[in-house]
Amino acid sequence: MVHIKLLTTGGTIASKRDPQTGLQKTGVISGKVLMSQLEIDDNIEISVEEIFSKSSGALTFEDLIHLKDKVTEHILDNEVDGIVLTHGTDTLEETSFFLSQVIDTTKAVVVTGSQRGPELIGSDAYANLQDAITLAAAPDAKQIGVSVFFNQKVFMPRFVKKINSMNVDGFGGGGTGYLGTVDGNDVKIYQYPKKHDTYKVKEKLANVDIIKCALDTDEKFIDCAIEHKVDGLVIETMGRGHANDRVAAGVRRAIEQGITVVITTASEDGDVKVAYDFSGGISQFKKDGAINGGSYDSKKARIKLAVMLGAGETVTKEDFWY
Known part of the structure; x- marks a missing residue:
């Protein structure tokens, strides 16, 4: 039985x-x-x-x-x-x-x-x-x-x-x-998932928000998140990790305030990747200390970031590789 x-x-x-x-x-x-x-x-x-x-x-x-x-x-x-x-x-x-x-x-x-x-x-x-x-x-x-x-x-x-x-x-x-x-x-x-790490959340999940980018998005929601002292931010960008200079400036301020920032893409498939060199994209986000979220969608990246920060883990690009 x-x-x-x-x-x-x-x-x-x-x-x-x-x-x-x-x-x-x-x-x-x-x-x-x-x-x-x-x-x-x-x-x-x-x-x-x-x-x-x-x-x-x-x-x-x-x-x-x-x-x-x-x-x-x-x-x-x-x-x-x-x-x-x-x-x-x-x-x-x-x-x-x-x-x-x-x-x-x-x-x-x-x-x-x-x-x-x-x-x-x-x-x-x-x-x-x-x-x-x-x-x-x-x-x-x-x-x-x-x-x-x-x-x-x-x-x-x-x-x-x-x-x-x-x-x-x-x-x-x-x-x-x-x-x-x-x-x-x-x-x-027919197939089994790749083995992955699990985490022990100490007391509660970290406070993490998602901010979605589109044409002519500015930094006001990032600044609002900074003001509310969130623990982490997931920025859902376009394509391979692209936004604009205003978003990049907001991301920089968030990181300077000790907020962990993960960059994801709104695309259904494919990874965030440094493929272009311009100031409002992943190449700049990476220089400023943001974490490449790979192929994670913004909701899954938010959960993972909230869990890892809640478990006292150091978050790196490798954590979002698979």
């Missing part, structure tokens, strides 16, 4: 239509009610624990720390063989990546959700949950550690991204694709 722990946090997968407004209310349906609608293999035992009951957009860094502690508690429980975490889709990619950065485990931790509520026609809630449980119980999933499951596909948290706001095929893995599939009771893993 395989024991899977189901941890619930709310989100669309636990939503219910409000009869007065006709709109969905998230986090209303309990994990036990969801489980009652599934057809689970007789060799899998499920126990359910509610961690939160809220929209994923309402989660905080403090919530992430609490969630990490709960997941760790069950990983250390010898009676638990795997974990499934239900989560709202809006920040699912951030939470799953956070867990992958702070939890080193040989048990499967599968994060899933749904694009349509359980009561809606064509809902993906029950299929995703049932398949996620099947994945968590599979021996081949243990080597992955933390993964994201959606629409029959298994993704690594480093590259998973919500690519559609409404379609049930809502998540993709970018240029790296997906790790494997679940088809009924058949679990196939």
Whole structure:
């Protein structure tokens, strides 16, 4: 018998239509009610624990720390063989990546959700949950550690991204694709993630903001972040790491104030790289002490920076190489 722990946090997968407004209310349906609608293999035992009951957009860094502690508690429980975490889709990619950065485990931790509520026609809630449980119980999933499951596909948290706001095929893995599939009771893993470092956050995550650049962006939001004494900044630039002289001046001031700055690109694929020599781009950011964020998107870079600073780590370009 395989024991899977189901941890619930709310989100669309636990939503219910409000009869007065006709709109969905998230986090209303309990994990036990969801489980009652599934057809689970007789060799899998499920126990359910509610961690939160809220929209994923309402989660905080403090919530992430609490969630990490709960997941760790069950990983250390010898009676638990795997974990499934239900989560709202809006920040699912951030939470799953956070867990992958702070939890080193040989048990499967599968994060899933749904694009349509359980009561809606064509809902993906029950299929995703049932398949996620099947994945968590599979021996081949243990080597992955933390993964994201959606629409029959298994993704690594480093590259998973919500690519559609409404379609049930809502998540993709970018240029790296997906790790494997679940088809009924058949679990196939085609590739495994590269081994990476994990970190021990001392008390809390560092305060890190994202600032997005576009045509004619200036430095006012960087100056605002400096005024609010943030610990770190992720600057989402254009192309290979390009902005303009005003942004570069703001980045320089932030670094002079002791703020760790990471430069990312808004492009879906490709790395930030010194390929041009002009004053408003990565060549100047590098000279001023900013860190090249490589192929990280801004949200994942923010989580990684918040974790590393919260763990008291020195942050370098090499930390963003993979």
